[in-house]
Amino acid sequence: MYQMSFFGNETALRSHSITKQTRRESHKKINKEAIHILILEQLEYEAMTAREIATVLYKHKKVLEPTRQQVQPRLTELVQDGRIEVCGKRHDSLTGRNVAIYRKVVEEDGV
Incomplete structure (x- = not known):
């Protein structure tokens, strides 16, 4: 998957992975x-x-x-x-x- 962002491709992919992880963690605590x-x-x-x-x-x-x-x-x-x-x-x-x-x-x- 190729994403372009202001910070560069690597940062965009890493931040997407982090948000998926934190969303999953929050969902488990509900x-x-x-x-x-x-x-x-x-x-x-x-x-x-x-x-x-x-x-x-x-x-x-x-x-x-x-x-x-x-x-x-x-x-x-x-x-x-x-x-x-x-x-x-x-x-x-x-x-x-x-x-x-x-x-x-x-x-x-x-x-």
Whole structure:
């Protein structure tokens, strides 16, 4: 792979390798299940957007910032696991876009 940068090719390739390594190290330290539980607890009360969930978790000092990027990867995992689902969309006044609303999947008792 040939990359050119202000610092030269060798520096660009080395910095790319370092960022991949630090990203991998950070990813290993995330306690995904703990964040899953926090999200599921919030969705017990009402359906919410990613930003709304992040804001509540931020107010309780559970995430570093009140941004959707703090919870969106975990929401995707929960949807893939079938534990939550997208139930609609809502206009986000901050971004001016429609965003997904998530709710907890109701477990059937097998009756």
